[in-house]
Structures are given as structure tokens and as C-alpha cells.
Amino acid sequence: MSAPAPAPVLLGVSLKMYFGHHQTLNWARRIAALAERHPAVTSGAARLFVLPAFPALVPATGILAPYGVALGAQDIATEDSGPYTGEVGGPVLKEIGCRYAEVGHAERRRLYGEGDTVVAAKTAAALRNGLTPVLCVGERDEADPADAAARTVAEAERLLSGARGAVVLAYEPQWAIGAPEPASADHIATVCTALREWLDDNPRHAGSTVIYGGSAGPGLLTRLAGTAGGLFLGRFAHDPANVEAILDEIRSPAPAAVA
Numbered sequence: 001m002s003a004p005a006p007a008p009v010l011l012g013v014s015l016k017m018y019f020g021h022h023q024t025l026n027w028a029r030r031i032a033a034l035a036e037r038h039p040a041v042t043s044g045a046a047r048l049f050v051l052p053a054f055p056a057l058v059p060a061t062g063i064l065a066p067y068g069v070a071l072g073a074q075d076i077a078t079e080d081s082g083p084y085t086g087e088v089g090g091p092v093l094k095e096i097g098c099r100y101a102e103v104g105h106a107e108r109r110r111l112y113g114e115g116d117t118v119v120a121a122k123t124a125a126a127l128r129n130g131l132t133p134v135l136c137v138g139e140r141d142e143a144d145p146a147d148a149a150a151r152t153v154a155e156a157e158r159l160l161s162g163a164r165g166a167v168v169l170a171y172e173p174q175w176a177i178g179a180p181e182p183a184s185a186d187h188i189a190t191v192c193t194a195l196r197e198w199l200d201d202n203p204r205h206a207g208s209t210v211i212y213g214g215s216a217g218p219g220l221l222t223r224l225a226g227t228a229g230g231l232f233l234g235r236f237a238h239d240p241a242n243v244e245a246i247l248d249e250i251r252s253p254a255p256a257a258v259a
């Protein structure tokens, strides 16, 4: 019997607030062209998702969805509808075709004062609306890998207590975001393996994936050698050539032998 096919590598991109609107759509067209022709994507070995700013979600879905690239929002309201000026709720995100909603990013925690209660409520809002939360976890200051793993698993446990459903756990050590280099492969492997083991012990979150973010770029997947389920990209995805280089690191399954 042949071994089961490995899970697809999940590559997410958050555009944060870097690009203008037309720049976002031009970038999306280049990513769509890449997804259409790259064997890692067409074979199903890699899955891509993109989180643009809210106004780009609808037009970017039109550009990317036909090539299997999923869309998501960078934030979600804790409530589904009502008097919440400036917020965007899960039902609307679902209605316009989002598959993901990011919650708990270090920038939202640091700059907008979001704490665990809000992050857990946003995670619950995503799940009850049929969206997969991209839940960011990770230590604030550089720590040794075992310590970082223990703290990050405890954080995931806290944020997901009472939640049920598949999530994307994005391990983003806060000190590695916006840095010249990602955390070391050893560090990432230790924490992502601990998160994976914790998820595997929690059937409530069957189907979940662990990815790494924080100055991730070409070469990192190879160094990680399968210890993370994928990457969550920021600046290094601005140049589509880097996304292509990362896809090149993902082995597509060999075509079936012809008898």
C-alpha cells in the first residue's frame, strides 16, 4: 500500500497596510498567474491564502479564487452585527467569500490594546461564522526554545479554551516580526512541534495546521524540513519572485507512472 499523501504546505500572506489599492490588485494578478502555472499549487502540494486590506477583499477574490487562492481578512469583529462603528463582522466576511480571519496578531495587541479576552472572542466569532481563524501566538521576547514552546502552547490553550473547530495556528515570535531574519530553524521546529503535538491531543481542533511567521522568506521551508505545516509571510512576499522561490522549495508529487 502506498503511504498517505503528505498534507499540503500552507502558505499565507498578510499584506498588512503596506500597499495601495491598485498596487494590491496588481500584486494579486501576479500571484494568480503564479498559482495558475506553478506545479506545487496545481498539484495540490501547496495551498495559498492572502489577507489583503478590507477594501481589496472583494476584487482580490475575483482575481485569486479562480486559481484556488483563498482569501481572508486581517481582523474580525467580536460581534456579528449591530452598533459597532468601524468594525467588520464575520457574516459579511463569509458572504463576500472569505475563508480565513486573522486574530491576535502582535501588532493588534501592541498598537490597539487587544488582549486575550478580545482575541478569544474574535476566534469564536470566526468559528461560529464558518471562517478559519488564523490565530497568532508566540512569545514577546526572545527565549530559549523549550521555554518558548511551553509558553506558546499555554497561550494557545488559553485562547482556544471553549472553542471547537479547525484553526490555523500561526506561531509568530513577536521579536522575529519585522526583523532582518526569522527565528532559527531549531527554535521554530521546537515550538511548532510542541503546538502540533498539543493539537493532535485535542480532537476538538482536528484538521488544524501550524505555520510559522516572522521574517519568513525563501530558504526557510527547506531549513524547517517539514517541522512546520507552512509559512505566514509578510514583507518577503511583496516580491512575487520570492513567493515563487518558496513554492519551488515544495516538492510536487511525482506524476503517476504510466504502465
Ligand SMILES: O=C(CO)COP(=O)(O)O
Residues within 6 Å of the ligand: 014, 105, 172, 176, 177, 178, 179, 213, 214, 215, 216, 232, 233, 234, 235, 236
Ligand atoms: O507578521 C507577519 C505576518 O503576519 C510577518 O511579517 P514580516 O515577515 O514582515 O516580519
